Amino acid sequence: MIKALGYFLEIIRGGLITTRHFVTNMWFHTLKVLGLKAKRSGAVTIQYPEQKKDLAARHRSLHRLTRRDDGKPRCVSCLLCVTVCPSECISVEAAEDPDSEIQKVPAKFIIDMSRCCFCGFCVEACPEDAIRMDTGKVEVAEYRRADLSYDLDKLLK
Amino acid sequence: MDFWIVLIKIVCALVWFLLLTLYLTWGERKESAVIQDRIGANRASIFGLRLIGLFQPFADAIKMIFKEDFVPAFANKFLHTLAPFLSFFFVAITICAIPFGDKLNIGGRSINLQILDLDAGLLFVVAMLSLGIYGIILSGWASRNRFALLGGIRGAAQLISYEVALGLSLIGIIIVFPSLSLQSIVRFQGGNLLGFIPRWGVLLQPLGFIVFFFAALAETKRVPFDMPEGESEIIGFFTEYGGLKWGLFMMTDFMEIIIVSSLLTTLFFGGWQVPWLAADGFHWPWGGAWTLPHGFVVLLQLLSFNVKIIFFCWLQILIRWTYPRFRYDQVMDLGWKLLIPLSLLNIVGTGIVMGFLQ
Numbered sequence: 001m002i003k004a005l006g007y008f009l010e011i012i013r014g015g016l017i018t019t020r021h022f023v024t025n026m027w028f029h030t031l032k033v034l035g036l037k038a039k040r041s042g043a044v045t046i047q048y049p050e051q052k053k054d055l056a057a058r059h060r061s062l063h064r065l066t067r068r069d070d071g072k073p074r075c076v077s078c079l080l081c082v083t084v085c086p087s088e089c090i091s092v093e094a095a096e097d098p099d100s101e102i103q104k105v106p107a108k109f110i111i112d113m114s115r116c117c118f119c120g121f122c123v124e125a126c127p128e129d130a131i132r133m134d135t136g137k138v139e140v141a142e143y144r145r146a147d148l149s150y151d152l153d154k155l156l157k
Numbered sequence: 158m159d160f161w162i163v164l165i166k167i168v169c170a171l172v173w174f175l176l177l178t179l180y181l182t183w184g185e186r187k188e189s190a191v192i193q194d195r196i197g198a199n200r201a202s203i204f205g206l207r208l209i210g211l212f213q214p215f216a217d218a219i220k221m222i223f224k225e226d227f228v229p230a231f232a233n234k235f236l237h238t239l240a241p242f243l244s245f246f247f248v249a250i251t252i253c254a255i256p257f258g259d260k261l262n263i264g265g266r267s268i269n270l271q272i273l274d275l276d277a278g279l280l281f282v283v284a285m286l287s288l289g290i291y292g293i294i295l296s297g298w299a300s301r302n303r304f305a306l307l308g309g310i311r312g313a314a315q316l317i318s319y320e321v322a323l324g325l326s327l328i329g330i331i332i333v334f335p336s337l338s339l340q341s342i343v344r345f346q347g348g349n350l351l352g353f354i355p356r357w358g359v360l361l362q363p364l365g366f367i368v369f370f371f372a373a374l375a376e377t378k379r380v381p382f383d384m385p386e387g388e389s390e391i392i393g394f395f396t397e398y399g400g401l402k403w404g405l406f407m408m409t410d411f412m413e414i415i416i417v418s419s420l421l422t423t424l425f426f427g428g429w430q431v432p433w434l435a436a437d438g439f440h441w442p443w444g445g446a447w448t449l450p451h452g453f454v455v456l457l458q459l460l461s462f463n464v465k466i467i468f469f470c471w472l473q474i475l476i477r478w479t480y481p482r483f484r485y486d487q488v489m490d491l492g493w494k495l496l497i498p499l500s501l502l503n504i505v506g507t508g509i510v511m512g513f514l515q
Contacts, residue, residue, distance in 0.1 A: 011480065018192050018479040025191045045196040 055136055060120045062137040063111055065155045066130055073156060074130035077104040081122035081131060089115035090122060109155060113140050114148040166272050167253070174252045174415065179214035181411045181470055186213070188471065189478045217404075224400035229300065232397060236299035241398065241405035244292020248412045251285045254278035255419045256340045258429045258458040259436065262451055270429075270459070271340055278339040279331070282420060283324060286376060289409070290316045293385055296406070297394040304392035311485065312378060312385025312394055318492035319375040319382075325500035326368035329507040330424050333361045343428030347435070353442035355432040358425035364503040366425045368496050373417040374476065375492065379410060381480040384488055418469035419462075426465050429458040 029042035046053055055061065066074050077094035095107035122131050142148050183198065187210070190197025199210035228237050258270035275281050290313055297309020331337060334345045348356045359366045375382040386393035395406045422428055433439050434457060438449040449457075483491065 015475065015479050018475055021194065022188065022192050022475065025194060029191070042191070042194075043196045044194050047196070 055138070059136075059138075060118050060123075060133040062113075062135045062140055063116075063122070063131055063133050063150070063155060064135050064157070065109065065152070066132060067156065072102075073106060073109075073152070074128045075106045075109060076102060076128055076130070077106045078127065080125040080127065084121045084125040086119060086121065087115045087117050089113075106152060109152045110149050111155065112149045114145055162266075162268060163272070166268075166270075170252050170255075170257070170272055171249070173257075174249070174412065177415055177466075178408055178411045179218070181414060181474075182217065182407075183210065183214050184470070185411075185474050185477075186210075188474045192475070192478050221401050221404040226401065227399050229302075229397050231301045233299040233301065236295055237397070238402070240292050240296035240299055241395075241402040241409075242292075243295060244289050244409045245405045245412075247285045247288040247292065248409050248416060251282045251416050254281050254339055255416075255423060256343050256428055257462055258455055259344075261455050269340065270455070274338060274340050277337045279327060279337045279342070279424075282339070282416070283327065286413070286416065287316070287320050289413070292406075292409070293394050296398065300394075300397035302397050305394050305396045308385050308387070308392060308394035308396070311391075315375060315378070315382065315384045315488055315492070318489060319372045319496070322368055322492060322496035322500050323372035323376060325497060326365045326372060326503065327424070328500075329362045329365040329503045330358055332504070332507050332511055334358070339423050339428075343423055343430060346427040347430050349433070349442065355427060355430065357427040357430075362425065362503070362507070364499060364506070366421075368500045368503065369425070370421065371491070372496055373421065374473065375488070377410065377413040377417055377473070379414070379473070380477040381483055382488055383482055384485060387482070414470055414473050415466065418466045418473065421469050422462065422465040427461075428465075429462040431457050431461045434458070 025042045027042075028038045028040060031038040032042060068074055075092075077092050079092055079094075082090045082092050089112040091108070091110045091112075092106050093108040094104045097103055097105045118133070120133055123133050140148070187197040189195075197210065198213045199207060201207070201210055201212040201216040203212055228234050253272035254275050256269075256271040256274075261268045261270055293312040293316070294309045297306045297312070300306070330342070334342045336342055336345065342358075346355070346357050350356050350360060354360065378385050383393075384391075386395070395403055398406065433441055434449075434454065436451075436454060438454065439447040441447075
């Protein structure tokens with residue numbers, strides 16, 4: 001009997017906890033609707049397409065290729081990123097460059113975003129600092145698979 | 158003319174009932190969201206106008222209407238279609254016995270703000286709520302699906318065991334307010350105890366109120382007592398339903414919440430009574446009076462009824478989003494071993510007290 005009473009008290013306490021959540025959250029919602037300053041917002045929700053959460057400083061987002069001072073891509077087609085890529089989504093085709101300092105430039109540089117796992121190994125491997133993952137774009141979605149293979153033009157943007 | 162008045166009353170009551178049901182679905186989503194620190198459905202919009210998701214019920218309704226009306230090949234087609242309409246009908250019809258307010262005097266007529274002042278209104282409402290079980294059993298049976306059938310049987314077992322406690326807890330009310338007509342029960346709660354406390358049923362029948370409240374919660378078959386459905390784990394009686402027929406079952410649930418709230422209000426919280434408000438205005442217990450015009454008094458009564466109902470709907474939703482489901486044997490234990498003895502005790506105690514008072 002005493003045990004049952006204990007259960008009953010706990011049931012009441014549980015109800016009070018949800019009531020407390022309801023009342024405090026409603027209080028903050030009301031303050032917001034009235035345009036008054038509130039200590040916090042009534043919900044922890046981030047309303048995604050309108051509000052976006054700030055990305056962390058080291059967040060790995062969509063890739064980009066960096067350029068030299070004269071605008072040409074820094075990439076020298078060493079194929080280190082192609083070798084290290086665990087999902088084998090990078091393909092690079094080299095071409096000759098007249099400048100003997102550079103020697104090689106990429107003729108094609110394609111990353112298949114539908115296969116990329118955003119591990120960041122290509123960025124680590126690159127000796128020329130030619131590829132980075134700091135664009136801050138995380139919404140990589142397309143209607144067709146073909147649109148997900150990013151070529152040199154798209155990556156240099 | 159009388160015919161038109163009755164027709165207008167029926168239309169008003171049904172519109173009120175269905176609108177409240179629709180917005181209760183929205184209210185439940187919002188309230189659960191606020192309880193869980195979320196925001197809740199707020200995306201449905203008309204021409205970019207969102208209004209905190211107030212169009213959500215209509216979006217849901219349109220979606221449900223345009224879904225395929227699917228009947229499994231192995232089901233009994235006629236009964237499968239009949240079941241949701243049965244359970245919807247038996248809940249929807251109970252609204253005709255609920256008193257919304259006192260008499261409205263307009264154009265030399267006195268209109269009772271209740272569709273039908275039945276002499277046995279209380280029995281009628283309880284009987285119709287019980288008949289709702291047929292829809293559940295029938296839907297389980299007509300689906301020819303073993304799990305749905307088990308859900309239906311579970312529902313029947315649960316509802317029958319709570320029906321007894323529900324009926325017995327109301328005997329005390331019938332002893333105290335010697336009438337079965339809901340309108341006269343509400344009128345009787347208009348007086349004051351000791352000159353200043355409103356004579357509401359909850360003060361005269363506290364034990365009856367508790368038993369009725371638990372039994373009525375079980376009656377609505379929602380979460381602490383959702384044996385028949387078991388949304389997440391055990392398979393419920395409407396497994397083989399989809400689209401509008403499933404929507405009817407869901408609406409029945411929400412309508413039951415409203416009916417239970419209005420029964421709680423009518424029987425235990427003075428129905429449309431406002432404390433110390435008589436037909437001609439407020440009579441304060443500390444002396445003095447405010448005279449109010451008749452229309453204003455009726456408006457206050459309607460408002461009071463609605464506020465009480467909305468409070469009880471809020472409370473039931475809060476309970477639904479707080480507690481986990483009872484195990485099947487615990488539900489049976491609570492019904493047969495606790496609520497029925499308590500309601501019997503309540504009848505005996507009420508009888509003894511009323512005997513001494515006379």
